[in-house]
Amino acid sequence: MKQIAKDEKAVVIIGSGAGGGTLAYELTKAGIACVLLEAGAYLKNEDYHNNEWEAFKQMAWLDARTTSGSWRIAKDFPTLPAWIVKAVGGTTTHWSGATPRFKDYEFKARTTYGDVAGATLLDWPITLEDLAPYYDKAEIAMGSTHRHGRPALPANNNYKVFANGAERVGYKLYATGPYATNAEPYDGRPASIQDGFNFQGDKSKAKWSTLVREIPRALETELLDLRPESHVVRITHDASGKVDTVVYADKSGALHEQAAHIVCVAGNSIETARLLLLSESNRFPKGLANSSDQVGRNYMRHLTGSVYARFDKPVHMFRGETMAGIIADEAAHKPDRGFVGGYYMETLSLGPSFLAAFAEPGGWGPEFAEIMDAYDRTAGMWIVGEDMPQATNRVTLSETVRDQWGLAAPNVHFDDHKNDVAMRNYAYDHAQKLYKAVGAIDSHRTPPYPSTHNLGTCRMSAKAEDGVVDRWGRAHDVPNLFVSDGSVMTTGAAANPTLTIVALAIRQAEYIAGELKKGTL
Amino acid sequence: MKTTKRRLLIGSAAATMMASTFAKVAIAKLPLARGGDPASDKALVRMIRVMFPHKRFGDGPYQRTADAVLAAAGKTPADRVAFSAALHDLQASGFTELDDKAALAKLKSIEDTAFFKLVKGTTVTTLYDDPEVWGLLGYEGPSFDKGGYVKRGFNDLTWLPEPRIEEYAGAGQ
Numbered sequence: 196m197k198q199i200a201k202d203e204k205a206v207v208i209i210g211s212g213a214g215g216g217t218l219a220y221e222l223t224k225a226g227i228a229c230v231l232l233e234a235g236a237y238l239k240n241e242d243y244h245n246n247e248w249e250a251f252k253q254m255a256w257l258d259a260r261t262t263s264g265s266w267r268i269a270k271d272f273p274t275l276p277a278w279i280v281k282a283v284g285g286t287t288t289h290w291s292g293a294t295p296r297f298k299d300y301e302f303k304a305r306t307t308y309g310d311v312a313g314a315t316l317l318d319w320p321i322t323l324e325d326l327a328p329y330y331d332k333a334e335i336a337m338g339s340t341h342r343h344g345r346p347a348l349p350a351n352n353n354y355k356v357f358a359n360g361a362e363r364v365g366y367k368l369y370a371t372g373p374y375a376t377n378a379e380p381y382d383g384r385p386a387s388i389q390d391g392f393n394f395q396g397d398k399s400k401a402k403w404s405t406l407v408r409e410i411p412r413a414l415e416t417e418l419l420d421l422r423p424e425s426h427v428v429r430i431t432h433d434a435s436g437k438v439d440t441v442v443y444a445d446k447s448g449a450l451h452e453q454a455a456h457i458v459c460v461a462g463n464s465i466e467t468a469r470l471l472l473l474s475e476s477n478r479f480p481k482g483l484a485n486s487s488d489q490v491g492r493n494y495m496r497h498l499t500g501s502v503y504a505r506f507d508k509p510v511h512m513f514r515g516e517t518m519a520g521i522i523a524d525e526a527a528h529k530p531d532r533g534f535v536g537g538y539y540m541e542t543l544s545l546g547p548s549f550l551a552a553f554a555e556p557g558g559w560g561p562e563f564a565e566i567m568d569a570y571d572r573t574a575g576m577w578i579v580g581e582d583m584p585q586a587t588n589r590v591t592l593s594e595t596v597r598d599q600w601g602l603a604a605p606n607v608h609f610d611d612h613k614n615d616v617a618m619r620n621y622a623y624d625h626a627q628k629l630y631k632a633v634g635a636i637d638s639h640r641t642p643p644y645p646s647t648h649n650l651g652t653c654r655m656s657a658k659a660e661d662g663v664v665d666r667w668g669r670a671h672d673v674p675n676l677f678v679s680d681g682s683v684m685t686t687g688a689a690a691n692p693t694l695t696i697v698a699l700a701i702r703q704a705e706y707i708a709g710e711l712k713k714g715t716l
Numbered sequence: 717m718k719t720t721k722r723r724l725l726i727g728s729a730a731a732t733m734m735a736s737t738f739a740k741v742a743i744a745k746l747p748l749a750r751g752g753d754p755a756s757d758k759a760l761v762r763m764i765r766v767m768f769p770h771k772r773f774g775d776g777p778y779q780r781t782a783d784a785v786l787a788a789a790g791k792t793p794a795d796r797v798a799f800s801a802a803l804h805d806l807q808a809s810g811f812t813e814l815d816d817k818a819a820l821a822k823l824k825s826i827e828d829t830a831f832f833k834l835v836k837g838t839t840v841t842t843l844y845d846d847p848e849v850w851g852l853l854g855y856e857g858p859s860f861d862k863g864g865y866v867k868r869g870f871n872d873l874t875w876l877p878e879p880r881i882e883e884y885a886g887a888g889q
């Protein structure tokens with residue numbers, strides 16, 4: 196592996212997930228050497244456990260965090276606002292794989308939805324047209340089924356219930372994808388063996404992640420200096436206001452400095468915002484790149500909710516690819532439903548260990564036991580829709596709680612917007628109707644899990660005062676600082692975010708490579 | 717037999733007395749593992765079963781869960797003494813003699829206590845994380861080493877027609 200000297204001004208990428216891992220590969224492929232700093236360990240596919248709690252303890256980001264606001268998470272899981280990964284490959288190592296694109300009007304949410312009271316809607320400074328070629332590249336990289344000649348995954352049991360229900364209530368736009376797991380061998384990786392373990396890390400490598408594709412390929416270029424267990428604690432800048440050094444703690448807590456020519460932050464929205472806030476200075480008293488006071492604000496987590504339905508016949512929802520089932524009929528913007536924006540329905544399954552923890556947090560008694568008793572006769576779906584950005588939904592630094600390095604923990608404050616509540620109730624209702632149409636005895640509305648989609652804390656904006664980064668993800672305030680993950684999303688759209696994060700990272704890499712070549716960066 | 721109000725009052729007064737004498741003796745030597753004090757073991761196992769009643773489950777999973785609860789309850793002396801006192805209160809109230817309905821009502825009346833929450837929280841992450849329970853619920857667990865489910869029934873549901881898997885080809889997309 197390449198070793199870049201600590202005093203050599205390098206391109207430094209922070210975080211190796213969907214955004215950072217993709218950027219590292221695209222830049223090294225273009226001949227640009229990079230240092231990739233990752234807080235987590237270099238776990239390999241064979242290290243993963245086919246066991247929910249063991250995997251959680253092995254992979255989840257469990258550093259100190261706090262919550263506030265009226266969302267139920269603050270009550271049920273007060274120290275776990277988000278369920279994401281700390282390891283090389285980031286959260287792509289245990290994502291499901293659903294890869295829908297954003298729709299054209301979702302890049303123009305303010306124009307399309309109008310002035311929604313309490314929401315800080317804004318149009319993106321880019322359009323679907325700008326992103327379309329990169330969506331193609333991302334789908335090809337990730338091997339999305341139903342796209343670019345990739346075949347569909349077969350119907351698993353959970354999908355059979357889901358799709359038949361969809362048909363009976365009159366939905367048309369259902370399919371087993373797009374989904375970034377191989378239905379047949381592709382790109383040097385095998386076909387799915389339908390092992391049912393996605394949220395625990397995929398041992399088989401059929402599922403795309405930056406761990407199985409971008410990072411090994413970046414290492415092969417001999418231009419990547421990957422440093423796992425390197426937790427960035429501060430980014431500093433020079434007298435001109437350009438970032439110049441990245442300070443990180445190794446696993447023993449010893450501090451190191453890496454000189455930087457360019458810094459790209461991709462720590463997943465909560466950590467990205469926190470790192471900028473922690474990097475305050477005389478010049479940036481509210482946090483690095485935060486003259487607009489927008490860093491940490493407009494935190495979005497998608498609408499979300501799940502419905503688990505019980506039948507009198509076996510389903511075995513846990514067998515097979517967890518989320519290889521998508522219904523897009525409700526994804527459109529149809530304000531006559533009583534809310535703006537739309538949502539997808541996607542198959543979902545948890546094992547008994549996690550279903551017990553998340554189906555009805557805090558629940559107990561005979562009704563709860565009934566949910567669990569029906570485990571092998573249960574079908575499940577997830578609802579994922581656009582939530583409204585709000586200035587007060589926000590990542591800030593805790594004044595009391597510190598992490599293992601003594602750094603202020605992030606606090607995540609969240610209140611549902613009225614539009615979120617209306618959409619969730621409508622979606623629950625329609626999910627329950629779908630299952631009823633196919634014979635469900637009963638169904639249960641499960642509240643949102645700790646956030647798996649974390650977006651918007653450093654949003655892209657045309658005007659510097661409205662956001663944190665420009666159309667390339669470059670900080671308005673700091674010309675050699677980039678944000679390269681889901682935090683740049685101006686609004687969240689209905690679709691799962693990872694395809695868009697990857698597309699944006701490919702586009703950003705092309706821009707950075709171009710600017711470096713021109714000598715303008 | 718008709719339960720009079722008076723009898724109930726006497727009963728609960730006796731229970732309180734018993735609880736306080738018991739408490740003095742027994743709290744200090746409350747076992748940290750199951751098996752030290754059969755009566756309190758029984759009360760805890762019964763409590764967990766009433767909270768999460770599954771007719772199909774034998775005592776094994778509930779007993780293993782009680783072990784985990786005791787381990788979680790014994791972290792500090794303060795935790796240990798608070799837990800023992802609460803468990804003794806429950807025993808002294810005659811909890812183990814109650815039928816399912818009355819036992820459920822009794823637990824409902826203490827569901828906001830730290831004691832109850834500790835038992836509940838530990839049970840949720842223990843009882844259903846038990847391979848015997850998985851088997852009883854029809855969950856087949858780790859699968860990679862067995863080649864996944866691709867040849868073990870991932871698509872064996874036959875009570876519904878085979879659905880389309882391709883995206884809709886019609887108009888209006």
Ligand SMILES: Cc1cc2nc3c(=O)[nH]c(=O)nc-3n(C[C@H](O)[C@H](O)[C@H](O)COP(=O)(O)OP(=O)(O)OC[C@H]3O[C@@H](n4cnc5c(N)ncnc54)[C@H](O)[C@@H]3O)c2cc1C
Pocket residue numbers: 209210211212213214215232233234235278279280281282283284285286287289290291292293294394425426427428461462463464466467470518646647648649679680681682691692693694696
């Ligand atoms: C259970 C689950 C299922 C999901 N399913 C889907 C799906 O079907 N479709 C979809 O589109 N999305 C899905 N997602 C979401 C998807 O995983 C994320 O959108 C995506 O991984 C986010 O990419 P990222 O680059 O922003 O962050 P991540 O992938 O989380 O990567 C961030 C990395 O940065 C590291 N890091 C953070 N702070 C620091 C620091 N200070 N120093 C060094 N390193 C740091 C972290 O350890 C981590 O490795 C799912 C997520 C979960 C949890």
